[in-house]
Amino acid sequence: MGSLGPEHLSMKDQNALLFDSLPAYLPNIILPETYDLEALASDAVIRLENLEPSDLAEDVVWRDLCALTGTFRTFYGSINVHSVWKKLFRVHRPHLFKPVLGASEIFRAGKRSSWVQISYTFECRGNPETRCSGFIGLIPDLISSTWKIWLFTTLLEELKGFPSPDKPAFQPQANGLSDGSHASNRFTSGKIPNNLPHHLKKKESFDCVVVGAGFSGLAIAGRLHAMGISVLTVEKNPEVGDNWKNRYDSARCKYLETLQNVSLELTPTLAPVHTTKEFSEFPMARMFTNEDPKFPGRLDLIRAYRRYIAFHDINVWCSSCLKNASYDTSCRSWTLTIERQEQTTHVRTRHLVLAIGSHGSVPNMPKIPNRNLFKGEVLHSLHYKSADTWKGRAGLVVGSANTAHDVAEDMVDAGLSSVTLTQRNPTPVFPIEWYRELMDSRYHDNSDLEQADRRTISFPTAIARLINMEYYKGHMSRDPEKLRALERAGFAVEYSGDMVKCTFGDGAGGHHTDVGGGARIIKGEIKVKSGVIPTEFTETGLRFSDGSHQEADVVVFCTGFHTNMLPQAMKMLGPIMHDQLEDFWGIDEEGEIRGAFKRMKQEGIWFIGGGAPWARFGSRFLALQIQADLLGCPLQRYTADRREM
Incomplete structure (x- = not known):
């Protein structure tokens, strides 16, 4: 066979x-x-x-x-x-x-x-x-x-002759929008001539509608607005930044901070991201301040989002959801049905950008038999906030990547009686010192962000992958004990250093950027069960593929998220569009990201997402493609001579 x-x-x-x-x-x-x-x-x-x-x-x-x-x-x-x-x-x-x-x-x-x-x-x-x-x-x-x-x-x-996607072509407004109120896009120069069909010139019509006001959605909205393109951003949450406000707290960053001029009912604990503020910046202008920590917390990110909206005067409708979208081929435009604060509104647009979350929206929750037998608490990391209420209980974390380590550390600091992390396969580990040595040389206070992105992200994927692996090998040869000690403590390490595969592979992660969790494992504060997968719940815990059993009072599944945006898009667009779109994320046979930042079979619809640098860099090309189409001279796609497997 x-x-x-x-x-x-x-x-x-x-x-x-x-x-x-x-x-x-x-x-x-x-x-x-x-x-x-x-x-x-x-x-x-x-x-x-x-x-x-x-x-x-x-x-x-x-x-x-x-x-x-x-x-x-x-x-x-x-x-x-x-x-x-x-x-x-x-x-x-x-x-x-x-x-x-x-x-x-x-x-x-x-x-x-x-x-x-x-x-x-x-x-x-x-x-x-x-x-x-x-x-x-x-x-x-x-x-x-x-x-x-x-x-x-x-x-x-x-x-040539039209606004660049890399710098604002307007006078920024003093105040932006964070409450969902409607305001027009205003600029002083660089407006693209309005040559759209007559029906698109009505009040609720835009050159582009962006669904989702997370990092990716705001990045493309800001670039389009800076180019003089009318854009509406639709956000399902009551306020921009709620996607971060609702994230879990982290005991690794217990510093007090108040958010000036913004009313947020938040605990003082903040969940830092695993990248620096320079690496996580928005395009065109820096939104993080000198007072923000090197590794931003939730409140720092929310504040940066809102500064960006204010700087670009981005038009955001909060508490709004796209219910469905239909395309009219005769006038090349979309009619959108948007539920806005419990009222239905119809909007017309030439371009529809879906920034609906590919890295943290739809949880990958394993279906494990006998869930009803377990007497304890079970949740996915999407719904995890804090371990503080579990003091004295036995904690079990399923997963071995970044979030799993964050949760396990929280459990230790919250005083759980025992904390065990389960690991299916060896996990790529990137100590934060190694990571920063590479990225801080490109992304720092004085770097040109647009040029840093070109230098980092424009390499062919296959070449970028090999460069990163060589860099990793160099660190391993100089400091092998960094990871050997972790492995002796029971945590299986994958030594390829293949960060690019982690970034663009299915799941867009599966690695551990070690900001302290490794030391907790080496000290024995976090126990590890490696090389096993859970096979069934029992009344008191989980049984694993090797026949062993782990007692637990609470089980947190840190098993990642589905990165393919296509199934979510189909809920808005209907099955008729399925064959006209592409799967999102992962790579194609040439090493290019599938479905991201580029035209698909169906014109006028786009996917954007990924980590901050890729969304930031990709948004400029997406903006240019939209600009060219609105000018009546769309970029000519070359689809021949594809590499075959």
């Missing part, structure tokens, strides 16, 4: 197979610092105007971010890359290729790999006319004694 094809595998197994199949490598060469980088840059950039196969390394990788393909594509191998480049060159007629002076460098990935990396700009004379950028990776070819292009990217920066 033959093996099953990728389409018959689970989403998780499909992602693993796709990651491992991507044909990319890091060059095995250590370059000295003695090269004339400016001369190399000038020569390499000129080659792009008349690219020949001999200019390319055999295994070259080219990633385009909406510059020439109108979407997100990655091409592999010199023959395919050269062929596609020539086709798209004739269509878009790129010219004015120029190296960015002073930006060339020797890029080093670990101890064994390096290349000359060159930043450049260019323009396209197609429709629309655009400004673009990119970078080239050069390696020496020892056989021909020439430099080969091993890696390059092309990235859409802006449409």
